[in-house]
Amino acid sequence: MCGVVGVYCSNPSITSKLVYYALFSLQHRGQESAGIAASTDKYLTYKKGMGLVTEVFDESDFSYLRGNVAVGHVRYSTTGLSKIENSQPFVVKSKAGYIAVCHNGNLVNYAELRRELENEGSVFTSDSDTEVISQLMSRFLMKKDTVESLEMLNRKLVGSYSLTMLINDTLIGYRDPLGFKPLCVGELEDGYVICSESCAIDALGGKFIKDVEPGEAVIIKNGELEFIDVSKPKRRAFCIFEYIYFARPDSVIDGVSVYEARIEMGKILSVESPVTADFVSAVPDSGITAAIGFSQHSGIPYKEALIKNRYVGRTFIMPEQSLRELSVRLKVNVIKQNVAGKRIILVDDSIVRGTTSRRIVDMLRSCGAREVHVRIGSPPIIAPCYFGIDMKTREELIAANNSVEEIRKLLNADSLAYLTLKGLLTAIKNAGGENGYCLACLTARYPVEVPGEVCELEPWEPD
Ligand code: SF4
Structure with missing residues (x-):
């Protein structure tokens, strides 16, 4: 689970507030911790804490959480314990600048990737797979542009990941090539919102634009919105449990x-x-x-x-x-x-x-x-x-x-x-x-390679 949000707003004093309200409407996706990061072209500020959105933030936080772009996260733990170190956004500062990553999903090859990065000198402060994503992105961005870095990320990660990210003053949404977890984009009066479920767009009074497709990125820079196919997947594996249990009934997910x-x-x-x-x-x-x-x-x-x-x-x-x-x-x-x-x-x-x-x-x-x-x-x-x-x-x-x-x-x-x-x-x-749903918990046939499990590469269909 987890809920992710990203907002671009032409009025930098309200961007983080909009993220806050969107997170509030996604609270059902995770109640252990919440966090918001906001950025300008010069600096990035963030706050995260344990508990509900309303418990973590108060009015005074929005005086410093300022910028035209901001991301936010509500967490429910899967990889990593329920503790503040594992709360999101994960913020990294490198030669490429500031990166803040919010992640809904789980990496099947997390341990392997972490070992690789540690062998190359990376130091980790948490046991969350999202930190692996932020470390990888910061490395890629030192050599490549944003889209190439997402392509490299896509080649490295196995598992599910719907992401909202800040790279300096650019806001990015990215959905893994099988599209396990939902991600959609809406238009606001003064900007855009990227979020896990359409109910968050409704909560901000926005207009639904589209679902981010599997393997697609949405990049918002200087108020310009662009959709890019990072990969062109032939299969999908939308989590069927979004419809059964996780998502709010007022959301529309992938149509x-x-x-x-x-x-x-x-x-x-x-x-x-x-x-x-x-x-x-x-x-x-x-x-x-x-x-x-x-x-x-x-x-x-x-x-x-x-x-x-x-x-x-x-x-x-x-x-x-x-x-x-x-x-x-x-x-x-x-x-x-x-x-x-x-x-x-x-x-x-x-x-x-x-x-x-x-x-x-x-x-x-x-x-x-x-x-x-x-x-x-x-x-x-x-x-x-x-x-x-x-x-x-x-x-x-x-x-x-x-x-x-x-x-x-x-x-x-x-x-x-x-x-x-x-x-x-x-x-x-x-x-x-x-067609194209992940049914693995109901069939024991997994849409990606998982050690010790049966991998069913084609989507399962009934007779
Ligand atoms: S369908 Fe089941 S196994 Fe697949 S992502 Fe959803 S909960 Fe996990």
Whole structure:
């Protein structure tokens, strides 16, 4: 996950503020740390800290975070621990000038690249793969121009990377050749914004221009916007989980409305795995849209059974198991009068570890629910993600180690059914999607070489 932002604004006193608001709208992508770097042709200033965007920055910061270009980041840790040293932007000063890098993704060959750089004398201050990217860029820029440096970077990196970067007073957005993570560009009244999701463009009152294509860079210098094909990839591997869980439903990613995709997932799930019940409900918030789709298509009314405390971080992205369990209890509560004596279809977007689902089924039962039928808007997650999502090992994935029936028993549900892979791809297609998705965590076939895993070089398609 992580959210990245870059803004060019003709008024240097508000550029960083615009980044701040964009980060605020991308807060769902990471809550561990936040940072902003702003630059002019003479100097670069930055601030980063642990916590939510509103916790890290206060009004006084914007008096020195000034410049026509700025980048920002909200972090959720994958490579590297949750600590200030790993927060972003990563800032490097070299003969090429200042570089600030914000990264959404994960490098599969991080350890190898780091070893190479250390052998050549580089010193690292963190254990984040983003520092490798900033060090490589600063080396390349000493010899080559921006586009050539991006080409060299592209040849070095294996994995996922949607980047926003400052190179002195130039703002750059760059998306890896498979396009794992989203990146889009919008026009503002006085400039441009590059960001992970279109909801951030909306938040700034901007107009969507386009998604950055896989292998494409967007370069903004002196207010001029230019798109450049750094590479011309023949395949794509858009992360399917953006549609299932990560992205905000009001975002449109690579031509697919996240909201519509989730409605379709719910509809198809209701056809694939029908069940008789008094009402359909959702695990808030990410299960709501699929639950509405399930209800619309099945004709079973939608009703709230659970209320979320919106001020607790998302369970899934709390990095430690002990915190995850605590946060489930803090996060949702049951509306007892809706639940007592009822047969409930409980729709969720996915099950990763099963912690949240088990707890929620227990809560519903203890409030008198007669039956709880769990329906999941995605296929079982059976394999780790190496591209920036916190699902690193098979051991932690409930569906990698248990059959659906075993999971049902573990959850204490009356029935359990997942959306099929074919159903998922049909849902995305019905919402405007084409082909070329990363499905690795659902199929265990990876779109790039990952040591010890099966590499499926062509995008997987259902029969
Ligand atoms: S493995 Fe899964 S979560 Fe990771 S990028 Fe691919 S689809 Fe997304």
